[in-house]
Amino acid sequence: MTDRILDVDGVSVSYGDLTVLRDVNAGVAPGSVVAIVGANGAGKTTLLRTIAGVKSPDAGTITFRGEEISGREPHQLIHRGLTYVPERHRVFPEMTVQENLRTALVPVERDRREAFEQVFELFPILRERRDQEAGTMSGGQQQMLAIAQGLVTDPTLIMLDEPTLGLAPKIVEDIRDTILAISESGVTVLLVDEKVEMAAAVSDEMYLMRKNTLTYLGERGEFEAAYNRILEETVG
Numbered sequence: 001m002t003d004r005i006l007d008v009d010g011v012s013v014s015y016g017d018l019t020v021l022r023d024v025n026a027g028v029a030p031g032s033v034v035a036i037v038g039a040n041g042a043g044k045t046t047l048l049r050t051i052a053g054v055k056s057p058d059a060g061t062i063t064f065r066g067e068e069i070s071g072r073e074p075h076q077l078i079h080r081g082l083t084y085v086p087e088r089h090r091v092f093p094e095m096t097v098q099e100n101l102r103t104a105l106v107p108v109e110r111d112r113r114e115a116f117e118q119v120f121e122l123f124p125i126l127r128e129r130r131d132q133e134a135g136t137m138s139g140g141q142q143q144m145l146a147i148a149q150g151l152v153t154d155p156t157l158i159m160l161d162e163p164t165l166g167l168a169p170k171i172v173e174d175i176r177d178t179i180l181a182i183s184e185s186g187v188t189v190l191l192v193d194e195k196v197e198m199a200a201a202v203s204d205e206m207y208l209m210r211k212n213t214l215t216y217l218g219e220r221g222e223f224e225a226a227y228n229r230i231l232e233e234t235v236g
């Protein structure tokens with residue numbers, strides 16, 4: 001479909017003999033938040049790694065902003081506006097917040113002040129702590145820095161893999177608000193999260209990854225029912 005910013009078409013991925021994704025199809029509309037939920041080991045991270053150019057697919061095509069990107073290197077994709085914040089992404093603990101952001105800016109040509117201003121607007125806490133060593137901040141603040149490292153590259157689409165992993169419920173709420181703010185700033189978001197409620201609270205469309213296949217659950221207002229129906233089918 002032409003109105004999609006990202007299209008995943010018939011993608012299959014394996015690690016050696018282990019097939020992790022089978023004929024996966026997905027689309028992301030510009031300006032939307034799309035979430036992929038699913039249990040541990042289902043293949044969610046593998047899909048994001050494949051879109052980001054870290055892993056090569058065995059079959060299928062991936063189209064971003066009208067251009068086929070399968071086989072592109074991650075840094076080429078960052079230039080085109082596709083940024084990926086990996087699961088358990090570690091910031092550099094001995095570098096300050098600003099130094100971490102500067103490192104993330106290296107692959108792109110962008111005015112540093114403008115880039116920093118944009119992320120500090122979104123994360124006032126990072127402005128406050130800009131000269132603090134990242135490793136001395138809380139887990140939630142480090143996760144915000146990880147997301148900010150993605151945002152300084154000025155993405156059109158940002159992929160977030162489990163941004164709430166291991167965080168306390170109150171901090172999960174902060175990350176949820178952050179995702180909404182990112183979306184309001186005009187950046188398209190592809191989110192992977194095992195926390196279905198959290199994903200449902202922010203997303204316009206949702207997918208379920210299960211047994212190496214991706215199932216479309218529908219748009220906001222539809223996906224809770226679809227999700228529950230699938231769970232009932234699985235249990236019953």
Ligand SMILES: Nc1ncnc2c1ncn2[C@@H]1O[C@H](COP(=O)(O)OP(=O)(O)O)[C@@H](O)[C@H]1O
Nearest residue numbers: 015018020038039040041042043044045046047
């Ligand atoms: N680098 C790898 N080498 C071999 N197997 C892997 C690798 N990464 C993931 N897997 C396997 O692929 C499957 C899907 O993993 P993953 O994509 O990380 O799922 P999820 O993110 O949904 O938890 C799992 O069975 C996992 O063990």
Ligand SMILES: [Mg+2]
Nearest residue numbers: 044045087162
């Ligand atoms: Mg994962």
